[in-house]
Amino acid sequence: MTTSRRLLALATGATIAVTASACGGDDGDSITLYSGRSDGLIQPIIDRFEDESGIDVDVKYGDTADLALLISEEAAAGRVEADVYLSQSPGAMGFLDENLAQLPQETLDLVDPATRDDDGRWVGVSGRQRVLVYNSDNVDPADLPDSVFDLIDERWRGQIGVAGGNGSFQDFVTAMRFTEGEDVTAQWLSDLDDLDPVAYANNNAIVAAVGRGEVEVGLVNHYYNYRALAEDPGVASVNHLFAAGDPGGTLIVTAAAIIDGTDKADFANEFIQFLLSAEGQEYFAEETFEYPLVPGTPTAGNVPEIEFDDVGSLDLDELEGGLERTRELIADAGLES
Amino acid sequence: MSDLGTVRAATAAGADGDARRPATRSETAPGPLSFVGLAIGALFAVPAAYIVVQVISLDAPFAETWEEIRGPLWRTLQLAALVSATAAFIGTLLAWVTVRTDLPFRRAWRVALVLPLVLPSFVGAGAFIAGIAPGGIIFEVLQAVGLTPPRRFRGLGASWLVLSAFTYPYVMLPVSARLASLRTSVEESARMLGCSARQAFFRVVFPEIRPAILAGALLVFLYTLSEFGAVQLLGYDTLTRVIFATRQADRAVSFAAAAALLVMAIAVVTAERRLRGRAVPDQRTAGTQRPTELGWRKVPATLTCAAALTVGLVIPVTSLSLWAARGIRDGAVAFGDLVQPTINTAGVALVTAVVTVIVVLPIAIETTRRPGRLPTIAAGAVLGGFAIPGLVIALALAVIALNATGFGWLYQSLALLILGYVVHFGSQALASTEQAVRAVPGRVREQARLLEPRPFRRAAHVDVPLMRPGLVAGGGLVMLATLKELPATLLLAPIGFSTLATEIWSGFSEGFYAETGVASLLLIAVSASLTWLLVLRPTMRR
Numbered sequence: 001m002t003t004s005r006r007l008l009a010l011a012t013g014a015t016i017a018v019t020a021s022a023c024g025g026d027d028g029d030s031i032t033l034y035s036g037r038s039d040g041l042i043q044p045i046i047d048r049f050e051d052e053s054g055i056d057v058d059v060k061y062g063d064t065a066d067l068a069l070l071i072s073e074e075a076a077a078g079r080v081e082a083d084v085y086l087s088q089s090p091g092a093m094g095f096l097d098e099n100l101a102q103l104p105q106e107t108l109d110l111v112d113p114a115t116r117d118d119d120g121r122w123v124g125v126s127g128r129q130r131v132l133v134y135n136s137d138n139v140d141p142a143d144l145p146d147s148v149f150d151l152i153d154e155r156w157r158g159q160i161g162v163a164g165g166n167g168s169f170q171d172f173v174t175a176m177r178f179t180e181g182e183d184v185t186a187q188w189l190s191d192l193d194d195l196d197p198v199a200y201a202n203n204n205a206i207v208a209a210v211g212r213g214e215v216e217v218g219l220v221n222h223y224y225n226y227r228a229l230a231e232d233p234g235v236a237s238v239n240h241l242f243a244a245g246d247p248g249g250t251l252i253v254t255a256a257a258i259i260d261g262t263d264k265a266d267f268a269n270e271f272i273q274f275l276l277s278a279e280g281q282e283y284f285a286e287e288t289f290e291y292p293l294v295p296g297t298p299t300a301g302n303v304p305e306i307e308f309d310d311v312g313s314l315d316l317d318e319l320e321g322g323l324e325r326t327r328e329l330i331a332d333a334g335l336e337s
Numbered sequence: 338m339s340d341l342g343t344v345r346a347a348t349a350a351g352a353d354g355d356a357r358r359p360a361t362r363s364e365t366a367p368g369p370l371s372f373v374g375l376a377i378g379a380l381f382a383v384p385a386a387y388i389v390v391q392v393i394s395l396d397a398p399f400a401e402t403w404e405e406i407r408g409p410l411w412r413t414l415q416l417a418a419l420v421s422a423t424a425a426f427i428g429t430l431l432a433w434v435t436v437r438t439d440l441p442f443r444r445a446w447r448v449a450l451v452l453p454l455v456l457p458s459f460v461g462a463g464a465f466i467a468g469i470a471p472g473g474i475i476f477e478v479l480q481a482v483g484l485t486p487p488r489r490f491r492g493l494g495a496s497w498l499v500l501s502a503f504t505y506p507y508v509m510l511p512v513s514a515r516l517a518s519l520r521t522s523v524e525e526s527a528r529m530l531g532c533s534a535r536q537a538f539f540r541v542v543f544p545e546i547r548p549a550i551l552a553g554a555l556l557v558f559l560y561t562l563s564e565f566g567a568v569q570l571l572g573y574d575t576l577t578r579v580i581f582a583t584r585q586a587d588r589a590v591s592f593a594a595a596a597a598l599l600v601m602a603i604a605v606v607t608a609e610r611r612l613r614g615r616a617v618p619d620q621r622t623a624g625t626q627r628p629t630e631l632g633w634r635k636v637p638a639t640l641t642c643a644a645a646l647t648v649g650l651v652i653p654v655t656s657l658s659l660w661a662a663r664g665i666r667d668g669a670v671a672f673g674d675l676v677q678p679t680i681n682t683a684g685v686a687l688v689t690a691v692v693t694v695i696v697v698l699p700i701a702i703e704t705t706r707r708p709g710r711l712p713t714i715a716a717g718a719v720l721g722g723f724a725i726p727g728l729v730i731a732l733a734l735a736v737i738a739l740n741a742t743g744f745g746w747l748y749q750s751l752a753l754l755i756l757g758y759v760v761h762f763g764s765q766a767l768a769s770t771e772q773a774v775r776a777v778p779g780r781v782r783e784q785a786r787l788l789e790p791r792p793f794r795r796a797a798h799v800d801v802p803l804m805r806p807g808l809v810a811g812g813g814l815v816m817l818a819t820l821k822e823l824p825a826t827l828l829l830a831p832i833g834f835s836t837l838a839t840e841i842w843s844g845f846s847e848g849f850y851a852e853t854g855v856a857s858l859l860l861i862a863v864s865a866s867l868t869w870l871l872v873l874r875p876t877m878r879r
Contacts, residue, residue, distance in 0.1 A: 032832055038843035039835075040852060061835070061843060062827040065585045066728065070735065070828065077739035081749065095585055165582045198489070201569040204848045212470030214489050227848040232663065324586040331405075336582060 030056035031267045034082040036064030045283045049274045068092040075099040080261040083268045089167045091323045093122040101258040110276040111293040115253045124253030126284040127291035128221035130172050132240045133210050144240045148248025152191040160197040161206035161218030164335035168252045174326045175250040189333035211237040226289035374703040378715025387733035388595045397589030406594045413575040417561040423501040425554040428508025434638045436516040439628045446642050453649025454506040455864035457821040459566025464653035474655040491572035502649035508553030515549040548613045552768035555609045559723040602724030606717050657854040664851020682836040689758040690816035693766050701770035723764040731828035754829040762818045766811035773807025813872035
């Protein structure tokens, strides 16, 4: 019986420990944040906000799309659980549109107009540029195309890493539909599929695969390679930028929004303004190697500067069907998995 | 009532008892426990019901939906069949070698060979892929022996290898338990009567362990159906990919794909019940076991154990250690941040294990003592919970908690999280719990009833001690599964509640490999020590 007793004691102790940790927290000023960006990237700047403002931020971390689903289910049930939502891309914001509150104009005005919602429901916080990551051991930089359209070449058959189910790839395709039209986009996707690209789970998996030489190039967001280099400076993956103005170099912004119906809109707004303050923007530039969106904030030393006018920023509202249509196009081309 | 007759028969049968005695008539009539069992079965069927309701209300056009899920469906079936067959073979082989032979260090092997179960499959697969890269362990070893390392590691073959290596313990554990309690005397008699070792195994031992093999293989099949993280990283396109890719933009297709998983789960659960049959296994426990002498075959046997452990544990752990070491060297890992997640992980897994065994027990009693249609349906609902991806179970429970009047408080509570785990992992406790129920034969219960009228004292002194090994084994499997669960944890956990699995995920998804490595090694350490302390040490023969 000693084992049973020990088990019971352990289980009781565990219940107490777990309950205590889950119920911890005080009734002071606080907001609840649903973050589609992981805690390694975002928790340090949240900690600084808590220190400086005295407002506690309770965070639920998760996948951008899953959290959007939760917020819409909560809203459908008439509940407001989250006050602020941070997403990895504007696509999820388009999905939540009617569950988001209007942001104050002064908050919207902090960023370049190209990087916020026209209807004022979300604001960009940091930017990631679409790039072509390549393996410097296997690829001569002179071979690399200036345009994503020139990537359609026998030279790259079976050598392109793609994450068709990934949010930022989908946002890039949405942007291409916006600037180049449906037909050109559908053609490009189908030409790309004809080259037997290799499908990966996400940007990060592509950067790792390019680094170890599994594929020669990959379509990704720029900052994953800087993260890879921060973990292992010896890795052979290098970012290649498409020419200015090319849809291949679209800027994908991470976005923040206030949930409609929250009674903590003021605190929520204070938090978003902090992310867009000099301190917040410098954090994203220096620590996560992203593009600050507030004009005048410099990028990290090894990240090239960017002109917002040159990058096709996307406006989902302008597009019929938004994400759903993009996904259809990607699936039709056979690139989804 | 045939109580007296039964007891008399039992007494007449002597010490060996009457294990193959069929259920008496008094036991087949449904009792109050039948309804408890049915109610619990209904609880387990909640996510499945949610899927069905969604499929009907979203009304997806059949032809288009079928077109979208046909390919992934076929690939999912192929993978699940291959992985469960492989796991059944390897798991049985390893169980026999480590329990019934004189293999050197067999007790150490028995503990070590369970460990591949503890890694979340996405990080296991990711670490395995990293092993193939230059600088990784597979790459270096292959190059050292003059072979060209493969440039790519993906698709059906890769998924089959990795998932088989991570899931064979599901077969090895129940088969080991069965073999350990099986008497060797019949086998020895068979040998004396002229059977070869192989004939003796297939004619005498195999029929006895077949239910355990089938139960384990069924779990592996269901696990593979709902597996997402590893197959996605390995570039093998299955139904779970459809469920995830369409969960936002095209929910009709997403739920149709989930429904397809359900249909497969029902089919395979039914098939397993048929194959297992109604035979009541020999419950007599072994006195002494004489191990089979391996002789020169000790070498290939040891190599087989080593190979399984290499693929399932050594390769991923080497990659994880490299990541962790790099981060620790650079001072990039904050160990203090992992203390609370570690406590949360261990605590919630222990609570879930105990709750799951208690919840599953009434169904196990029904299916073993009063087999019939209703208990079978309830058991099917429990098993089906394992085939539904954790994300879908979590969404179903979240939506119901949000909308059902009176249950709103459950949303984002630990209670709902644990309920999610119980529904998802109840299947893992079911087979062992049934085994535990069978460990208290009818005649023992009858005699106990005559000697001790107070039911609680009877349970404490007779039932619980006899059932303990089975209950502990079932709870142990649930605990291991809960320790590493990710999607339901992310969605259902209270705000700010993080576990080691969520830490591993958040590091891995953004390329913080050092953090991933440290948290994963910590998870392995926690899983291994809990398994040793609570499951293996108390049940192992000294």
